Amino acid sequence: MARAPDNLSPWRTISGRVFPVGDDVGAEAIIAPEYLTFDLDDAAERRWLGAYAFASLAETAGEFVPVGEFRSPYAIVVAGRRFGHGSARIHSAVALAEGGVRCVVADTFASGFLRAATNAGLLLCLTFEQPGAGRLIGRGANAQIDLATPALIAGPERIPLNPPGAVLEIVEAGGLAARLLRSAPID
Numbered sequence: 001m002a003r004a005p006d007n008l009s010p011w012r013t014i015s016g017r018v019f020p021v022g023d024d025v026g027a028e029a030i031i032a033p034e035y036l037t038f039d040l041d042d043a044a045e046r047r048w049l050g051a052y053a054f055a056s057l058a059e060t061a062g063e064f065v066p067v068g069e070f071r072s073p074y075a076i077v078v079a080g081r082r083f084g085h086g087s088a089r090i091h092s093a094v095a096l097a098e099g100g101v102r103c104v105v106a107d108t109f110a111s112g113f114l115r116a117a118t119n120a121g122l123l124l125c126l127t128f129e130q131p132g133a134g135r136l137i138g139r140g141a142n143a144q145i146d147l148a149t150p151a152l153i154a155g156p157e158r159i160p161l162n163p164p165g166a167v168l169e170i171v172e173a174g175g176l177a178a179r180l181l182r183s184a185p186i187d
Contacts, residue, residue: 011124011172014103014145016075018137018154021054021061023080027087027113029056031095040094049091050098062139064099071100076143078134078152079106084113093117103145105152105161107131118167121175125167126150129160 021029035052038045047070054064065072077096083106084092093116096104103124104117108131117123126145128134136157137143143154147168150161173179 009172011102011168012147014075014124015143016102017073018076018078018139018141018143019054019061019064019072019074019101020078020134020137020139021057021080021083023107024082024085025057025079026082026085027089027092027110030054030084030092032056035095036089036091040090046094047098049095050100053095053099053101070098073100074140075100075102076145076152077101077104078137079104080134081107081131083107083109084117085110088112088116090116090120090122093120093122097122105134105145107134118170119176121171121173121178124164124171126152126164127162128152129162133159 031049031053032055035049038048040046051065051070053072054061057064064074083104092113101123103126105126105128107128109125114125117125136159137152137154141154143152146153147164150163152159152161170176170179173182
């Protein structure tokens with residue numbers, strides 16, 4: 001399969017509203033354990049994970065997915081330190097992707113979350129060049145991820161990000177297995 005030119009990749013242009021969550025947002029805050037009964041292989045059930053993403057944070061961070069909806073109006077999650085800690089299960093990344101998130105930008109990620117989200121090709125996970133820089137972005141701000149520089153742009157704020165490196169290549173390919181097959185096809 002021929003690779004699409006970089007400028008045609010849906011991962012090269014990410015824009016949308018921002019949902020900030022702060023430090024220490026664990027896997028159970030992303031999707032509560034009581035919702036882990038949905039079948040990940042069934043698209044009709046899997047979308048319910050999106051409907052309940054961040055439900056436990058509604059009182060402190062605000063509503064992520066409107067009641068009665070399956071998708072959030074937010075495409076970018078901005079977080080602090082240790083985003084996704086506590087479990088390496090893929091459900092957290094699936095919940096965010098099903099909820100409409102395309103990119104999570106954090107100070108740091110829990111390694112299990114980062115691997116699950118990236119290896120499955122679900123989310124582009126990026127880090128701030130300067131920890132704490134995401135605090136400048138308010139809930140609902142319209143933002144764009146500029147991968148050329150790289151930076152998160154929201155209004156007058158241009159916040160530098162660390163280069164995505166192989167993470168972008170893996171997500172663009174549709175996950176680690178697809179990326180490996182692309183680079184070394186099996187005859």
